[in-house]
Amino acid sequence: NAGVTQTPKFQVLKTGQSMTLQCAQDMNHEYMSWYRQDPGMGLRLIHYSVGAGITDQGEVPNGYNVSRSTTEDFPLRLLSAAPSQTSVYFCASSPWTSGGGTDTQYFGPGTRLTVL
Amino acid sequence: DQQVKQNSPSLSVQEGRISILNCDYTNSMFDYFLWYKKYPAEGPTFLISISSIKDKNEDGRFTVFLNKSAKHLSLHIVPSQPGDSAVYFCAAHTSGTYKYIFGTGTRLKVLA
Numbered sequence: 672n673a674g675v676t677q678t679p680k681f682q683v684l685k686t687g688q689s690m691t692l693q694c695a696q697d698m699n700h701e702y703m704s705w706y707r708q709d710p711g712m713g714l715r716l717i718h719y720s721v722g723a724g725i726t727d728q729g730e731v732p733n734g735y736n737v738s739r740s741t742t743e744d745f746p747l748r749l750l751s752a753a754p755s756q757t758s759v760y761f762c763a764s765s766p767w768t769s770g771g772g773t774d775t776q777y778f779g780p781g782t783r784l785t786v787l
Numbered sequence: 788d789q790q791v792k793q794n795s796p797s798l799s800v801q802e803g804r805i806s807i808l809n810c811d812y813t814n815s816m817f818d819y820f821l822w823y824k825k826y827p828a829e830g831p832t833f834l835i836s837i838s839s840i841k842d843k844n845e846d847g848r849f850t851v852f853l854n855k856s857a858k859h860l861s862l863h864i865v866p867s868q869p870g871d872s873a874v875y876f877c878a879a880h881t882s883g884t885y886k887y888i889f890g891t892g893t894r895l896k897v898l899a
Contacts (some may be wrong), residue, residue, distance in 0.1 A: 696897035711891060713791075714876060
C-alpha cells in the first residue's frame, strides 16, 4: 500500500511552459485534492474532486486545470507556467465515508516547482 | 481574507515542557477542526481533530481545546519531545462542503 504518490519530486520550468503534476492513490479514496504551500500562506486549496468525473475549484484555481478519469489518479495541469506558480504542491486523498468531510486527509510527499 | 489564522509563526520550547499552539478562526460555520504536523520535505500528516460539539479531545500527549465563543482552538503537547519539532497546521471544515481551510502554520522547535 503506497498511499499517495506524487511525481516528479522536483521540477524547473520556464515561463510559459506547460506541465502536468501527477498524483495517484491506492486506497480507493473518493476525495482527492491539490494544495500549494507558500511561505507565510499555509496550504491553499487549488482544486478538488469527490469522485471520478467530478471536480471543482478551491481557493486558488487560476492557471491550473484538473481532471479525474479514474478513482486512483488526479493530475494537476499548469497551462502556461508563471513565476507566481513557484511553490510546493501537495496532493491529498480522503475516504469521505462520513459524507461531511470529517475524514482525515492523507498527503503525498509533495512536488517542488520552480518557474523561471 | 484569512479565515483560519495562526498568529505565531514560530515557537521554541524546552524538552519536557508544555507546547501550546494556537489557532483562531473567523467563520462560525466551521464545525470540524484538525491539526496536521509537517516535517521538512514530507507531506503533512494528521495529528488530532475535534468536532464543534466538543470542547476537548485528547490523544496521548496531544490535546486539542476548542473555545467556540472565542473562535479559538489550541493544541497542547505534554511533555514536548525533540521529535515534535515540525510545522503544525490547523485546518477547519464546514459540514456539507468539500473544502478544508488551513492556517499558515507554526514552526515548533523543541530544545533538548
